[in-house]
Amino acid sequence: xxxxxxxxxxxKRVKLAQGLWMIYWVxxxxxxxxxxxxxxxKIELRKRSEMMDNNESHLVPNLLILVGMLACGVNAFGGxxxxxxxxxxxxxKWKPMLKTYLLLCCGFNALLxxxxxxxxxxxxxxxxxxxxxxKNSIKFYKDTDTPGRCFMxxxxxxxxxxxxCCGNNNFRDWFEVQWISNRYLxxxxxxxxxxxxxxxxxxxxxxxxxxxxDSLRGEATERFLTHxxxxxxxxxxxxxxxxxxxxxxxxxxxxxxxxxxxxxxSIGILIITTIILESVDMAGLKYLCTALETMEDPENPECESxxxxxxxxxxxxxxxxxxxxxxxxxxxxxxxxxxxxxAT
Numbered sequence: 370x371x372x373x374x375x376x377x378x379x380x381k382r383v384k385l386a387q388g389l390w391m392i393y394w395v396x397x398x399x400x401x402x403x404x405x406x407x408x409x410x411k412i413e414l415r416k417r418s419e420m421m422d423n424n425e426s427h428l429v430p431n432l433l434i435l436v437g438m439l440a441c442g443v444n445a446f447g448g449x450x451x452x453x454x455x456x457x458x459x460x461x462k463w464k465p466m467l468k469t470y471l472l473l474c475c476g477f478n479a480l481l482x483x484x485x486x487x488x489x490x491x492x493x494x495x496x497x498x499x500x501x502x503x504k505n506s507i508k509f510y511k512d513t514d515t516p517g518r519c520f521m522x523x524x525x526x527x528x529x530x531x532x533x534c535c536g537n538n539n540f541r542d543w544f545e546v547q548w549i550s551n552r553y554l555x556x557x558x559x560x561x562x563x564x565x566x567x568x569x570x571x572x573x574x575x576x577x578x579x580x581x582x583d584s585l586r587g588e589a590t591e592r593f594l595t596h597x598x599x600x601x602x603x604x605x606x607x608x609x610x611x612x613x614x615x616x617x618x619x620x621x622x623x624x625x626x627x628x629x630x631x632x633x634x635s636i637g638i639l640i641i642t643t644i645i646l647e648s649v650d651m652a653g654l655k656y657l658c659t660a661l662e663t664m665e666d667p668e669n670p671e672c673e674s675x676x677x678x679x680x681x682x683x684x685x686x687x688x689x690x691x692x693x694x695x696x697x698x699x700x701x702x703x704x705x706x707x708x709x710x711x712a713t
Contacts, residue, residue, distance in 0.1 A: 374677045377660040379670050385660070386454045389653045392646060393448035397441050399643045404437025406636050413632070419524045420625065421495075422502035429491050432484050433636065440643065443477055446470065447650055454657055455670075467658050474651050481644045488637040492630045499622050499629075503537040507546055525621075532624040535617040542620070652678060 377385070411430035418425060450467070453459035506525050512518040529535055536542030660676035 374675050375656060375660075377656075377674050377676055379672075382657065382660055382674070383455060385653060385657050386451050389650060389657060390448050390451040392650055392653070393444045393451060396444040396643065396646045396650060397448070399639065399646065400437050400440025400444060402437075402639060403433055403440060403636070403643065406632075406639070407431070407433025407437055410632060410636070413629075417528070417625065419521055420502050420506055420528060420621070421498045422505050424498050424502065426491065426494055426498075429484075429487050429633070432487065436481060436484050436640070439477060439480070443474065444647075444650070447474075447654060450654070451657065454661060460661065464658075467654070471651060471655065474647060478644055478647050478651075481640055481647065485637050485640045485644070488633045488640070492626075492633055495629050495633075496622075496626050499625050500537070503622050503625075507537060507542055511547060528621060528625070529617070532621060532628065533617050534619045534621040534624040536620055537622050538620040539618055 407430045410433065411427060414421075414425045414427060414430065447470070450460075450463045450470075453463060506521055509515070509518045509521050510525060511522070513522050655678055656676035658676075660674045662674075663676070664672055664674040666672045
C-alpha cells in the first residue's frame with residue numbers, strides 16, 4: 370500500500386505544479402544568497418587574515434560557494450520540470466531523469482546538512498585562530514620595518530577602531546608588550562637602552578599601564594587618559610575601578626569572534642531554511658510525478674489520479690533497500706573472489 374496517498378484532479382495538479390514552480394525559484398534565490406554570503410565570508414576572512422596569523426580555514430566559505438552554485442542549478446532544473454509537467458509531450462522527455470534527479474536532491478540535502486554542521490562546529494576553530502593570531506599581532510605590532518609585518522600595525526589599528534575593541538582579551542594586553550617601535554626610541558641613550566632591555570616591565574616607560582591611541586573611545590566625555598590607566602595616584606580624583614575608562618574595555622578576540630560567529634549562525638539558519646524548502650520540493654515533485662503517471666486516461670487531462678510519497682510503506686521500503694544493498698555487497702564479494710582465482 371502506498372505511503373501517504375493523495376487523490377488529484379486536474380485543478381489540484383495545476384495548483385501543485387504552480388506552487389512547486391514558485392518554491393523552486395525561491396530556492397534558486399536562496400542559492401544566490403548562499404553563494405553571495407560564501408564570497409563575502411571568504412573576503413572577510415582574507416581581510417582579517419593577519420589577525421588570524423594567516424591560519425584561517427576557508428573550508429566553510431568554499432563549501433558555501435559550491436552549495437550556492439549547486440542550489441541554483443538543481444532548483445532551476447526542478448522549476449523547468451514543474452513548468453513542463455502539465456504538457457504530456459514536454460514532460461515525456463523529463464520523465465526518465467526524475468528518479469535520478471530525486472536521488473541527486475537527497476544527496477544535495479545531505480551536503481546542505483553537512484554545511485550547516487560545519488558552520489556551527491568551525492566557530493570553535495575560528496575562536497582559537499583569533500586567540501593565537503591576535504596575540505601575535507600585538508607582539509609584532511611595532512615591527513613596521515620587518516618584511517611581512519609592515520602592515521600589521523595599520524591592520525590592528527583599523528580593527529580596533531572598526532570593532533571598538535582594545536587588545537586581545539582587553540586593554541591590559543598592551544601593558545605586557547613593547548608596542549612602540551625602536552625607531553622612535555633613542556637607542557644611543559644608555560638610560561633608554563637600559564630601560565628597554567630591563568627584565569622588569571614596571572620600569573619600562575612604554576609599558577607603564579599605557580594603551581594605544583586607536584583604542585580610545587571617540588565619543589567619551591571623560592579625561593582622555595592613555596598613560597597609567599590602572600594607577601590611581603597618577604591622576605587627580607581618579608579610580609580606575611569605578612570610573613568609566615575612555616578606552617575600549619572589550620577585547621578584539623571577543624569582538625571579532627562575535628562578528629564571525631554571528632555571520633556563521635545567520636548562514637546556518639539560511640541553509641536550514643533551504644533544506645526545508647528542498648524537502649518540500651522533493652515531496653511535492655514526487656506527488657506530482659506519481660499523480661501524472663497514475664492518470665486513468667492520459668489523453669484526458671480532466672481524469673483523476675493518485676499520488677504518493679512512497680510506493681510501499683516505510684518499513685517495506687527500507688527492507689527492500691537493505692536487501693538491495695546486501696545483494697550488491699555479495700555481488701562485489703563474488704567478483705573479488707573470481708578475480709583472485711584468475712590471478713592464481
